[in-house]
Amino acid sequence: MFQVNENYLKLPGSYLFATIARKSREYSQAHPDRRLISLGIGDVTQPLAPAIIQAMHEAVDEMGRAETFHGYAPELGYEFLRNVIAKQDYADRGCQVEPDEIFISDGAKGDCGNIQEIFAEDSRVAVCDPVYPVYVDSNVMAGRTGDYDAKTGTWSRVIYMPCTAENGFVPQLPEETPDLIYLCVPNNPTGTALNREQLKVWVDYANKAGAVILYDAAYEAYISDADVPHSIYEIEGARTCAIEFRSFSKNAGFTGVRLGFTVVPKDLMCGDVHVRDLWARRHGTKFNGAPYIIQKAAMAVYSEEGKAQLKEQVAYYMRNAKLIYDGMKAAGYEVYGGVNAPYIWVKVPEGMTSWDFFDYLLENANVIGTPGSGFGPSGEGYFRLTAFGSYENTVEAMKRIQALSK
């Protein structure tokens, strides 16, 4: 009789967003006259930029003619796209990344979830707490995380690095030595970032400890501080210890278009094995290339016209971020993030849990956010608001929340 992967059965239910949806629905049904505003979503709302739309139309037309039709894409992705990424995202920032170290994919979520496959089964994993759930869950599925303690919400073999107001949301080097270290900078959910010096500590540590940093830079486009690096390869030594994930979801609104890429430098070695070659083998075996149309759309992201349009789009969201940051501060809250990321991380009032505050805002301001405890135990006592709503809704939400504290 066949058996299933028992590790899947250890996973606790993933109820965060389902619970938010249910509570919002129930409130709406009980109060049909109230208009709820959601600042809880991590999804973009602005339409694709005109340059991207035009590039897609052109690529669609190419697919309709035999002379310009494109079948299977090259496994790593089209060279035209890998070349422009190597230049604009890396060479222009002084980083050395070769086009054949870049793997185009259908998005960073899959890559972040799949990367653990190429490492040993007994690898020790370190994550920040709070954290994007995919890092931990994908390692649970692979059987690396030990047992789950429902009381603390932690796994016995995972090394947790708390990131709270007390340490300025900067993870501290762990006592136990991990093999794989997940870092998300700028951070989801806290909206905070690491500067050059802080990141250098991690690169040096990883090289010394023989660990790999899995660096999720999905929110890179939102960085405004000059001393926050856009890529981990801006830090000397990163090529021997770091893999970087990039996404087009948040800088270009591709959440429903799907495109991302992963950089695995050839200098990242385990003995005489190039980790890059393992990822290439995985990519070639379990993935069949990103759509031509969408790789062409990504080219528009790097065009002068596209860059100008997307700068405006990011600025639109970051105006919301500032509105929320300032608005919550004015309402008397301790507020973090929001400067280098589209997320604002609010300390909930003394005596309330994250879920208490959710209920409080839902019932009194008709505003929906995300309880920080949904991202890990150290997220308890915090609350995430996102800048991805419309400007008008964001203004109105802040007005309502400020009215409560008057």
Added chain:
Amino acid sequence: MFQVNENYLKLPGSYLFATIARKSREYSQAHPDRRLISLGIGDVTQPLAPAIIQAMHEAVDEMGRAETFHGYAPELGYEFLRNVIAKQDYADRGCQVEPDEIFISDGAKGDCGNIQEIFAEDSRVAVCDPVYPVYVDSNVMAGRTGDYDAKTGTWSRVIYMPCTAENGFVPQLPEETPDLIYLCVPNNPTGTALNREQLKVWVDYANKAGAVILYDAAYEAYISDADVPHSIYEIEGARTCAIEFRSFSKNAGFTGVRLGFTVVPKDLMCGDVHVRDLWARRHGTKFNGAPYIIQKAAMAVYSEEGKAQLKEQVAYYMRNAKLIYDGMKAAGYEVYGGVNAPYIWVKVPEGMTSWDFFDYLLENANVIGTPGSGFGPSGEGYFRLTAFGSYENTVEAMKRIQALSK
């Protein structure tokens, strides 16, 4: 010090198509006056049908307007697409498949490669020989396949089911009991199929043995015989033992567009665990939805206009298949497949290996095919030709091959 997944290091190099490309290139360089014709590729060449192009343009425009913009897609795929699949691919053929048993993905290759993850690490795997390499390689990566014997080209823990002219390319029930059985019908590379009765034997066996059939139906659109089922769910009992993979690559030319789906019936249980729920969890954790634009393109595949256009496209390729089948027969070869699949499987002449025959055709007819031995040990002595070239090239290739035997 971090360690890599050692199973990856056991994988022998994947040189089949690279070697074909090198030999072809070298021949061309030595004989610049000769025009090579490739009947070796598994990629389509006809452009996307007009109905699909139109649907994509419309969807692109939707993505450019805030009111109709689409962010993250639902994890299982859009309901509009799952509903039409449930009706047209299943209900209309008398099969019971619910929309929430259908998981839209970016293609069948990924799903075929990823499905093994949700089963136990020590599962015994059975494959046909010759076989699509992804089934075996993805299990090698997961550490299920034991040791590789370079002399025989086989893995010690894999159960091989030879499919040759001697058994009419019908795999025989294995002596050892497998947990997972990969079947690809119509078959790549042999181009042969299983009829209802032959498939029923497998469904009954799997239910009795407690095995799961992983049924790759990527070439379903090419079936012409009435007694070859289009879906395994046409067979009674399949809902308790089978997972089915479908692709839009070959029926609609989506090799560079990327879309597919996998069906996991709720009746497929391991104790009290629904296998469907495990796949849903994997899909939700390591995948982030197929692009809206492409799911809309797939809707055109099911429209009356689209169906008429794609029927012509499949007929175009199948005319090539018949040309190759008849042409090779007329040239004196033993020929298989080509009736329910776009692949023609040719027995190479006595005394030649698959690679000898490759060289013979390359040098004497300037025609490129794929050596059968590249698909597994029982593929030795065979040669794959595909119907995905242009009509004109296919005619010319047959003319050249027939001239050799005169």
